[in-house]
Amino acid sequence: MDLHGGNIYRFKREGKEKLLDYSSNINPFGISERVKEIILRNFEEIERYPDIDYVELREAIAQYNDCDKDNVVVGNGATEVLFLYMKSIEGKKVLIIAPTFSEYERAAEIAGKEVVFIEYGRGFELDEERLLEKSVECDIVVICNPNNPTGKFHDLEKIERVANYLEKKDKKLFIDEAFIEFITDWKKKTASNLRRKNIFVLRALTKFFGMPGVRLGYGLSYDDKLLEKMHSIREPWSINAIAEIAGKTIIFDKSYINKTKEWIESEREWFYRELLKIEKITPIETKINFILIELRKHNAKEIQERMIEKGILIRDASNFKFLTDNYIRLAIKDRENNIKVLKSLAEVVK
C-alpha cells in the first residue's frame, strides 16, 4: 500500500535513511514528557490484557468531550472506528466530498457499499448546493473537517445546515475530525456540539498528541442502535495497553495542549506567508498543521524526488481524487525545519 503519506519506510528500505518527514501530519513536539513518564511508570500494564470494555478510557474521553461514556466508541486508531462505522451503519450508498483522505472509500467498499464522489467547490470550499443536490441519491455523506489534504475547515453553521437537511431526509452525516484540535477554539466548532442522532464524529487522539505509533481513535455518537451494532461486531482488545494509558492521560495535559496551540497559531500563518514568496507555486491557505501546494510549473513526482535528494520527504498529493499531478502536501513543523524545507523547495522549483 502506498496511498498514504508517512511511508518513510519504503524510502528507508531504498537506503534513504535520514529523510526529514514532511509527508505525515503529526505534532512535531512528539510525545509529551509527562505522558511518557506516566506510560513508563505503568509499563507493566502490557503484561495484562486491556479492559475488554475500555470503561476508564471511554470515561476519560467522555469527560474531554462533555458527553457520556456510552456515546464513545474507541478503536485501534481512527481507522478501526471508521471501518466499524461503515460495517455497522445502514444504507447502501455513500457520498464522499473530495479531494479527501482515501480510506473512506476503501472502508465503504470493503463494507459492501457503493461510493459516489462530488468535488469541493472553488478554493476547495464546501459547495452546499451541490452537496444537497447529490445527497438525494445517497444514504450517508462523508465530510473530513478540517479536510485532508486541503486544510480547509467548514464552520459549524454550515455543518448544521447540512445535518438539518440530511436529517429531514433520514440520511446520515459522518464527520472526520481527526485534525480538529489543531483548529483555534475547536471546542466551540466541533460537530459533536450538535448532539444529533444522524451525525457520527470521528476523532484521532495520536496525531495532535504526537504519538501516531500508539494507535488510538474514537467516535462520538448519539445513535444507540448504531453504537450497539458497532460494539457487537468489534474485535476484542483491539486497543493496546499503552494506548489505553496514553489516552487517559494526554487529553488532560494542559501544558502540552497550550504549547501546541501557541506553536500552530504562529507557525501556520508564518509558513503560509513564506510559501507565498516562493515563485511558481500556489500554497492553499490552511487552517491546520499541513498545507496543500499547487505547483504551477512542475510535476509533483519530480518535485518529490528532488526534495528527497535534499533529504526531505514530502507528500505527492496527485493521487488524491480530483487533484492533478501538480499538487504536493507539506506538514508544518518547528521553525528550524520549516526554514530548511522552504529553502529546499524554493531551490527545486526555481
Add this chain to the structure above:
Amino acid sequence: MDLHGGNIYRFKREGKEKLLDYSSNINPFGISERVKEIILRNFEEIERYPDIDYVELREAIAQYNDCDKDNVVVGNGATEVLFLYMKSIEGKKVLIIAPTFSEYERAAEIAGKEVVFIEYGRGFELDEERLLEKSVECDIVVICNPNNPTGKFHDLEKIERVANYLEKKDKKLFIDEAFIEFITDWKKKTASNLRRKNIFVLRALTKFFGMPGVRLGYGLSYDDKLLEKMHSIREPWSINAIAEIAGKTIIFDKSYINKTKEWIESEREWFYRELLKIEKITPIETKINFILIELRKHNAKEIQERMIEKGILIRDASNFKFLTDNYIRLAIKDRENNIKVLKSLAEVVK
C-alpha cells in the same frame, strides 16, 4: 462482553482491587527485561506511523518460522488475523470442534458464514472419524491446537491426516496455534511444517512472551490468493509501534524462551499431580500452561465466587460450548502462587 477470561477489570470496578488473576493464560514471567530495555531505548518510535507494510516485522517472524515474509500476515493480536481470515476465505460453512475459544464462531458469523459444531471425543481427544464425517457438509474446519480450554494437543500426524483428507475434498483447515510455544519441542509439531495451501496457521506472540497488552499476532499461509485478499481488506497501521519493536525482538530472546520452557515443563506436571490430590475435582491432563478442571460436587459459578473471596480470580468455564456448569479453568503460574491457589481451591471444594 464477558465471554472471556482475563476480565479482571469488571471485578476491579466492583471494588475487588487485588485479585490474583488465574483466569487468563499468560506467561507469568511477564515481559523480558531485555525486550523491555529495547522498547524503552526505541520509545520515540511511537512518534511515527509504523511501516504500513510491516516488512521488517514480517521478515523477523519469517525467520523465526523458517519461511518467507510473503507467507506471513500480521495483525493487532491474533484476533485481527482470525477476523481477517474469516472475511477473506471462500466458503460458506465453518465446522468448529468444541469446547474451544469462542471468537472463531463470532468471527465466522460476523463474516456472514454459517457455523456448525462437533464435540471433542472421549477425554477431549480429537475424534477423527466424526470430524471427517461432519466435514463433508462444510468448507472450513477450525481446530485450536493446543486447545483452549482443554489443554489437549493433537499431534502432527493426526493433523496431517485431517489436512490430507480435506485437501482432497477442496476444503480448508484453520489451526489456531496461539499457545503452541508452551508445548515441548513445538517446532517439530507445528502444522506450519506441512506447508500446505489449504492450511492456515494462526499464532499469538504476546501470550508466550508475557505481554498480551501489546497486541501482536500473525498467520502463516501458502495460499497466495488468500493472502492477497487478506492484505487487500486489512486496515492500515493496525499494529502499534511498540508491538512492532517487541515482535522483532522477543522471538530471538533465547534466554527468556529457555527460562519459560524450564518453568512450564516442571510446573505443569507438578501442578497437575497436586490437583489430583484434591478431592471432589477431576483435573484434565494438560500439555500447556492452563488446566481444565471438572468439579464433581460443585457449581463453577459458586466456586468462582468463593475463590474471589480468597483473592483469586479463576475462569468459570461453563460458558464454553459442550461444557456443563461444573468446569473451571486455571492458569499455571509460578510455584509460590500455584501453592496459594491449590490451598484455596482445596478449601473451597471441601
